Every structure is written in structure tokens, then in C-alpha cells.
Amino acid sequence: MRISLNGQELETAAENLADLLNEQGYGSARVATALNGELAPASCRKEMLISQGDAIEIVAPMQGG
Numbered sequence: 001m002r003i004s005l006n007g008q009e010l011e012t013a014a015e016n017l018a019d020l021l022n023e024q025g026y027g028s029a030r031v032a033t034a035l036n037g038e039l040a041p042a043s044c045r046k047e048m049l050i051s052q053g054d055a056i057e058i059v060a061p062m063q064g065g
Helices: 017-023
Strands: 002-005 008-011 032-035 055-059
Touching: 017 032, 017 055
Parallel strands: 002 055
Antiparallel strands: 002 008, 032 055
């Protein structure tokens, strides 16, 4: 299915947000996620099903000073 990931169109076979993170190489990384503009807590990612046309954002924390 086609989704938008961080503003880029992407073809994926992932069924849920956790699968998508693994597919995209974020497996154990600490990241913030949003599905269609709604915060997606890490504890709920396996239950959050993704569908054709969904907009998903993945944000990794950055260090700075």
C-alpha cells in the first residue's frame, strides 16, 4: 500500500506502525511517531493499523547545546 512517511510517498507491506518502524530500520530506536496527525505512543504501535493513504511522521530526538 502507499502511505506518506515524513512527507515522502512510500510503498509498504507493513500492517501496523510497529511493523513499519522495523521495516524502515527504526526497530529499537527511541522515536516519536504520529499517525494522521495524532500522537502514536510506543505502547500502542502494534495495535495502530495503517491504511492506504495514511500520513505517518517519525521524529528522532536530536542532541544539541
